[in-house]
Amino acid sequence: MQSYSVEKTIRENGQHSVVLVDEDLNIVEEVALFLYYLEGKGRALNTIESYCRDLKEYFTWLSKKELKFYEVNKRSMISFIDFIKSEEVGKKEEKSGRTINKYLATVASFYNYYEGVGGYIDSNPITVKDMPQSNKYFVHKVNKGSLNVNFFRQKEKKSKNIKRLFRNQIELLYEGIETLTEDKELAFRNKILFRLLYESGCRIGETLGLRLMDYSEPDPTDQIGTIYVRRHLPYYHKDHSLKTNERDIPVSMDLIFAIDDYVCSVRPQSDTIDTIFVNHSTSSEGKFMIRSTVESIFKELSEQVGIKCTPHMLRHTHGTELKESGYSEMYLMDRLGHSSIESTKKYMHISYEAQVKAYARFIEQRGGEFE
Template sequence: MKVQTIQTGTGKRYIVLDNNYKVIEPVLKYLKYLDSLERSPYTLKTYAHFLKIYCEFLEKNRLTVYSIFEAKQGAIEILVDYIGWLKGNNTQSNIKVFRRNRKTRSNATINNMLVAVQGMYTFLANNKEIPKVEFYKEKMGTIKSYKGFLHETTKKSTTRENILKLKTVQDESYEFITREQYNILYKACNNRRDKLIIALMFECGLRIGEVIGLHIEDCKPQDGSIYITHRENLPNDARVKNHSEGVAFMPDYVISLLIDYLTEDILDVHNDMLFVNLYRGNIGEAIKVNTVEDLFKRLSLISGIKVNPHMLRHGFATERKKSGLDLMSLKELLRHNLIQSTMIYTHVTNEDKRDMAIEFYESKQESAEYMKRFTQEVTVR
């Protein structure tokens, strides 16, 4: 099976082909539905690959997207076996779980893959093509130890819980780089273009798709502003996520870097795009995502800091949250549609816990003596 890229009037789209190079129709219908909801090309591509993997599992077990509802085990049990297959585990059912020679997937990754499968089945059920599948169960809210006088008359709260969702580690919910690490990465760049790319991510919080989608006209060095503008059908498939347009402001050193880049590096380049190939490939054409990903691989090797593009955006947000910026203001800076997306930055990391512990003991101005006396008291007892 394979994910096939096709060119349409509105840009690249994706279909999934079976081993006979025939389009898998239910997957095609679902991807068309997502496209009608204006999901990003990246989302469409990711879902296409996730659904291809699911269809490979079905094919190995002589099943199809539709036939799992006729199987003896039942649809939910087959999906549970699919989870085991993704993990590389054996199960007790009749479904064959083939070990996959690759790095073990995390529970978070498997949950994301299941979202695509569950979404497809929900769509097909709403379209009356399959029986309705209930992926959620009602769960009673947490019972309070204290019960008020009118406790029995109050309505019991319930929540909906996904029966297939795996538990994920919550302690470190996102990775980010510090300013010290950013400075090392910045110095490791060997040209102005690459320095400007990582500066816009860390100092302005831009996503990779927003950076490579910038046009020269979006840059206003006179007041230090950068306009994030949604555009369709760019030559490098760049796109502003969720149409979240906005404006960001650059610090002075980035403004100077931008001016030098505009006047010395791309002055003679005939392209409206800000970031273009200057050193290899099709010189003068807009850079693509893989160009930036290759840059970060090189920076990781040179600096010894394992980093990816989104860690710079996380660093931007984390630095501002630690400086005392309120959550709603941070939401506006990040151009999130939902406050829930910004809530991850309220998470207390292990580094935060350590800093709080150090601050507490330093505030006593006697941390070593305090712990020594405490230990002695415990020993005497």
């Protein structure tokens, strides 16, 4: 059975990428073409790498079954699902419906690409056409054409909504940062990082990728400053990749002054690294930060304070608070960097208290209740 691995590459233009290679270090061309297509669609590197890792397992299964990818049919896909569920794939634990569906979605997208290219396959072995039903009396038309339906989709358990925090929790977490270390400069960096995530709604990758020129000049005569979310090529690490669009985010001038204070007075200086946030430890002082470092800080903070908090929860909280204050969904969509309003709506966790206040304003504007 052939074994495969995911390898990182750098293109001639400095752009980072990934490829799937076999045990002889030969690039799997079928996967390479698909990943290049995803790059052209503007997919983030983390997303592309995730696709590549899923396809690594798929091609391992193909090798085990001695199949070419264009020889697979729906009957053989049952074997692939069994393979996913086995201990040979990922961690040695039971796979959830969501995990299985993720693999299936990747493989379906891979075959969708080759359906479009033509010449390799006649139909997608993962999906079926949702054909309109008909009988001799009626013909039911489908306006948008036949829909692709994942024939093997697994049932997923619904997760509880725990993604928003409340103001008192935010304050306790912020105060708790100083208890994590006796290093005052490190605590200062962590507090600025926490504030930026909470007050801008930036993703963790966008925050770590911010450069020294990506915030506006401090101006005591103005109340509002700007965080510039930009795509920098080449970037230092895949954790700094920009998932969606570039954008300008209005923030308080107080935050801008705090960032500038950190950059000018606290941040270890480096001639080669110009991200705003850098490491402070002796072994890697001045080097750019990565996602796992921040996640470790938040894990320790959550345990210390007794309140679960992740960088993404701060993003959800930011979006929810803005929505509760009456911020337009269109403005919010742009601020959070979403490509659709449906994505923005998933970030809405409106509290009952906010609903009460909003309805009270509605009653007042309407002129009260009936007498």
